[in-house]
Amino acid sequence: MNNTFKALSDPTRRKILDLLKERDLTAGEISEHFNMTKPSISQHLKILKHADLVQDEKNGQYVIYSLNTTVFQEIISWALNFAEYQEGKGE
Template identity: 65%
Template sequence: MNDAFKALSDPTRRQIIQLLKDRDLTAGEIADHFTISKPSISHHLNLLKQARLVQDERQGQNIVYSLNLTVIQEAMGWFLGMIGTKGKGE
């Protein structure tokens, strides 16, 4: 879970997550939304994959990225649980 929060600490990676929320995208389609280099986008995608927040699938010559909703739901559940437990008994 810590990897997920660390990955989400970067604004570029959060923006990639936002893009993938709407639909699955190739690395090139993701890169089109940024002014940083494609190798930098690839680095961000790799960190998101290592944190299991996104998954990739080869489709022909392209690699298509999608959200791993299971991990995102786990992270949100943990986060909301932390908010919900704060203040109990105080």
């Protein structure tokens, strides 16, 4: 889960995830929302993929990126369990 939190720590990557929350996108479509080079966006996507936060699928000449909702469900479950633990300690 360490890779997940590292990936989420960057505001650009969080914005990419927000974009993918709306719909699946190509890297080119994602890059249109940022004032940075396409290789920089590709590096952010690589980090998100390594953390299993996004998935990619080849579709002809394009790669389509989408959210990996399973990981987000795991994060929510972990956070809820952590919050319950903290409540149990009286904090």
